[in-house]
Amino acid sequence: MFYISLGLGFLAKGPAALLPALFGPVQRFLSPSTRRIDVTSSLMGALVVLFTIGIWGIPALIATGGQYLQVGLGKHVFQRSLHPMESHGLPGVAGYLVSLLFYFFTTFFSFLPWSLFLPRCGKRLWLQRGAAENYLLGPVLIVFSVFTIIQTKLPHYVLPAYPMLATLVAREVAESKWRHILLTSAIAAYFLIGLVGFRLIEPEFLSKSIANEALPLINPETRTASIDYDEQSLIWYLRKKTLSFHRRLDPAGFAEFMTRPGSALCVVDKAALARVHLDPRWETIESSGYNFARWGLSPITVLGVRISLPTPQKLRLVTVIKE
Numbered sequence: 001m002f003y004i005s006l007g008l009g010f011l012a013k014g015p016a017a018l019l020p021a022l023f024g025p026v027q028r029f030l031s032p033s034t035r036r037i038d039v040t041s042s043l044m045g046a047l048v049v050l051f052t053i054g055i056w057g058i059p060a061l062i063a064t065g066g067q068y069l070q071v072g073l074g075k076h077v078f079q080r081s082l083h084p085m086e087s088h089g090l091p092g093v094a095g096y097l098v099s100l101l102f103y104f105f106t107t108f109f110s111f112l113p114w115s116l117f118l119p120r121c122g123k124r125l126w127l128q129r130g131a132a133e134n135y136l137l138g139p140v141l142i143v144f145s146v147f148t149i150i151q152t153k154l155p156h157y158v159l160p161a162y163p164m165l166a167t168l169v170a171r172e173v174a175e176s177k178w179r180h181i182l183l184t185s186a187i188a189a190y191f192l193i194g195l196v197g198f199r200l201i202e203p204e205f206l207s208k209s210i211a212n213e214a215l216p217l218i219n220p221e222t223r224t225a226s227i228d229y230d231e232q233s234l235i236w237y238l239r240k241k242t243l244s245f246h247r248r249l250d251p252a253g254f255a256e257f258m259t260r261p262g263s264a265l266c267v268v269d270k271a272a273l274a275r276v277h278l279d280p281r282w283e284t285i286e287s288s289g290y291n292f293a294r295w296g297l298s299p300i301t302v303l304g305v306r307i308s309l310p311t312p313q314k315l316r317l318v319t320v321i322k323e
Contacts, residue, residue: 003045007052018049019160022142030134064245100148106155111162113182117172118165125168136164204289210267210319211237213285217321218242218265225249225257227276228269229317231293238265251275258282263323270316278320285319 002020009017024037061069108115125133143161147153173179202208206229215238224238225247235246242265249257249266254276258264268276270286278284290312297308 003048004052006045007049010049010053011056016146016157019142019146020139023138026138026142027134030129030138031131067245102153103144103148103155103158107158110155110159111165113186114166114169114173116182117169117176120172121169124172133168136168139164140168201290201292204292205233206287206289206291206315206317207231207233207237209287209289210234210285210317211240213287214238214265214319214321215241217283217323219263222263222265223247223257223260224265226267227251227254228272229267229315231291233293234267258320258322264321266320268318268320270318273318279322281322283321283323285321286316287319288314288316291315 006018006021028037107118111118125137129137140161143158147157173182176182211234218241220241220243222242223244224235224242226234227249230248238246247257251272254266254268258266258279291314292312294313295310296313298311299306299308300311301307
C-alpha cells in the first residue's frame, strides 16, 4: 500500500509525492539503530511505483502526443527545480542564496499564531529529543530541505510538514497561559478571512471571471489555449466543461490553432493582441483584474510619500471564442 500510494501521489502531484521514500534513511540518521534497509524489498517497491505510474502515465503520454512528459515533468518539475518560474523566486546566484531563507520567513506568517512558539520548541529539540520526536522531525526536515534547495518557491510548498510541526510545537502551546486567547483569535481571524475576505476579492479572480462568461458559449469538444496567461486555475475552471488538453501558445501559433476545424477558445493578454489576427466573426470578451499568483513591487503614495510595496499583477485579458 505504501508503494502504491507513492505511485498515485506521483500521478496527482509529481515527484514531490515521492518524498516519503526518504523517511527511512532520515530516521536511521536521526535515531541510529540496528535496523537495516531491505534493498530487495525497496527494489520491488520501486517496480510497484513505476507500474502504478505507468497505468495512467503511458496512456496520458500517448493521448497528449508527448506533452505530458514535456510539459508536466519537463517544465513544471525540472525547470521549476532549476529556475525560478512565474516570478516565484529570485534569479541568479545571489538571488538563490537570499531565497534560501524564504521558508524561514513565510512559515512565521503561514503558521501563525503557533509559529510564536517555534523558537522555544527548536531550543528544546536541539537540547534533547526522544524517538517519537525524531519520528516527527524527519518529515519536517525532508520537506523544508528539498523545497529550500529548488529554485521556484511558494509558501504552500511546505504545507505537508505542518501536521508534524504542529505536533512538535504542541508541548510549548499546552504550557502557555495564552493558548486559549490565541486559539480563539486564530479561529475568528481565519473565519473572517475565509467567509468575508475572499468574497471581497473574488470578483478580481481572472480565471473564474473568464470561465463564467465563456462556459455558456463553448461545448465539451472545444479546444482551449492561452497566450501569456499561464495559470493553472484557468484550466481548472475550463475543465468543468471541456475535454481537450489545454495548450500554451505563442502568438505565432494562434492562427493555426483558431482556424482548425471545430470550436476553439484562446485567452490572450491584451498586450499580445496586436501580434495576432482576429477574425471579425469570432466573439471576444475582455476581462481585467489581478493575478494573485504573481506579485511584484509597485510604487504607491502613502501620506504623500512614494514607496514600493508588493502588489498582485494587474492584467487585461481577451478571451477569443470561435463557435
